[in-house]
Amino acid sequence: MRTLTSQDLAAVARVHLRAFPSSALTRLSGGAVRRYYEWQLSGPHEVTALGAFDRDALAGFCFGGVFRGALAGFLRKNRAFLVWRVATRPWLLGNAIVRDRAAVAFRSLSKRWRRPRRSARAAAEPSPPTFGVLSIAVDPPYQGHGVGRLLMGAAEAAARRSGFGMMRLTVDPSNVQGIGFYTSLQWQKLDTGARWNGTMQKTLIDNRAMSS
Numbered sequence: 676m677r678t679l680t681s682q683d684l685a686a687v688a689r690v691h692l693r694a695f696p697s698s699a700l701t702r703l704s705g706g707a708v709r710r711y712y713e714w715q716l717s718g719p720h721e722v723t724a725l726g727a728f729d730r731d732a733l734a735g736f737c738f739g740g741v742f743r744g745a746l747a748g749f750l751r752k753n754r755a756f757l758v759w760r761v762a763t764r765p766w767l768l769g770n771a772i773v774r775d776r777a778a779v780a781f782r783s784l785s786k787r788w789r790r791p792r793r794s795a796r797a798a799a800e801p802s803p804p805t806f807g808v809l810s811i812a813v814d815p816p817y818q819g820h821g822v823g824r825l826l827m828g829a830a831e832a833a834a835r836r837s838g839f840g841m842m843r844l845t846v847d848p849s850n851v852q853g854i855g856f857y858t859s860l861q862w863q864k865l866d867t868g869a870r871w872n873g874t875m876q877k878t879l880i881d882n883r884a885m886s887s
């Protein structure tokens with residue numbers, strides 16, 4: 676297990692393409708996937724990027740930390756590339772997943788452009804800092820052998836070391852495999868009203884507090 680650098684981005688993209696074969700990013704291209712993770716390494720984030728290796732081969736990765744514009748920044752930085760990808764592959768817009776992600780992307784950008792109304796700003800409570808898990812993926816031949824557990828354990832250890840009391844992530848509510856994995860690692864679904872939006876969280880209990 677080691678920290679990932681820009682040298683590992685091609686391998687990260689390869690694992691993402693295989694682990695998420697139907698994601699919108701995958702459908703756009705391997706280049707789009709590589710650029711997405713490049714932004715997570717180079718943007719204004721506090722990122723913990725971990726890779727699990729089998730000799731020299733990347734078996735899985737986890738990107739976690741505090742992200743500032745993980746999606747909106749990626750879209751802004753790569754808008755010419757992304758517009759070109761879609762313009763040269765208009766049939767992509769016929770795909771429901773791509774359309775859904777494009778809508779999320781548009782909302783993410785417009786949210787940053789719109790200033791919150793005064794009343795909303797006043798009502799907003801400062802939320803405690805949480806360690807977000809942006810993405811975790813294991814190359815299919817390595818799945819089911821404990822690599823995901825190892826990666827999540829290392830991400831959790833990094834979060835604890837940095838003093839976070841809470842971890843949070845968003846999973847596609849239809850990703851039964853992912854939800855089963857998180858649940859087995861004691862993550863809980865966050866109650867988001869009538870229709871669960873895929874947010875899960877895990878409280879990090881301070882072991883020192885437990886033992887004193």
Ligand SMILES: CC(C)(COP(=O)(O)OP(=O)(O)OC[C@H]1O[C@@H](n2cnc3c(N)ncnc32)[C@H](O)[C@@H]1OP(=O)(O)O)[C@@H](O)C(=O)NCCC(=O)NCCS
Nearest residue numbers: 694811812813818819820821822823824852853855856859
């Ligand atoms: C989800 C994923 C990261 C899990 O990694 P993995 O290496 O296969 O998982 P592990 O072998 O470490 O399993 C860890 C635990 O999760 C449980 N688990 C894994 N997949 C599960 C599933 N489909 N249903 C229920 N539990 C599951 C295992 O039983 C194991 O618990 P145990 O150690 O008590 O037996 C991996 O399968 C993957 O990359 N999937 C595709 C991408 C994805 O969905 N990512 C997560 C959502 S963003």
